[in-house]
Amino acid sequence: MTDITHNKYNQKSDSALIRQIGAYIKHHRIELNKTQEQLANEAGISRSTLSLLENGDNGTIATLLQVLRVLDKLFIMDGFEIHESISPLSLLKLQKEKRQRAGRRSGKKDKPSEELDW
Known part of the structure; x- marks a missing residue:
């Protein structure tokens, strides 16, 4: 998300954002040529609940989520995915600690095996 988009939503009130979500749902319901009653039944909610959401x-x-699922718009959830990132310094540190070759690690002596009393 760009800074411009982020600022556009930050400047809106919560009620304005909720109205925008309602308009989105209504638009896509009509695009699918479904009545409120049809969409509400498919989503397992009452028509009045859908009406409130759209308004x-x-x-x-x-x-x-129930309504978005019926509208086939759950891709919106992509915006909520968490993408872990590692800082360049942490990456460098991890690469430095990574083994470069097989064999004994330098600076460590082999522990003597149990002494056998024969």
Whole structure:
């Protein structure tokens, strides 16, 4: 996400963002030529709950996910993936500690095996 996009959403109020999500759901419902009743039944929610969601009233995350699943829009979850990254300094340190060849490690003496009393 670019800084410009990030700032655009930061400047919006929570209610404006919720209304935008509602408009998104309504747009894609109509694009699929589904009534509120049809989409609500497929999502396992009431029509009034879907109506509230489309109008920007607070809903639950579970309800939102149910609706997005029916609309085949769960790819939105890609934005919530966690991508671990390693700093260049940490990477360099790990590479430095990595063994370069087989054999005994330098600076370490072999431990004597148990002495045998014959």
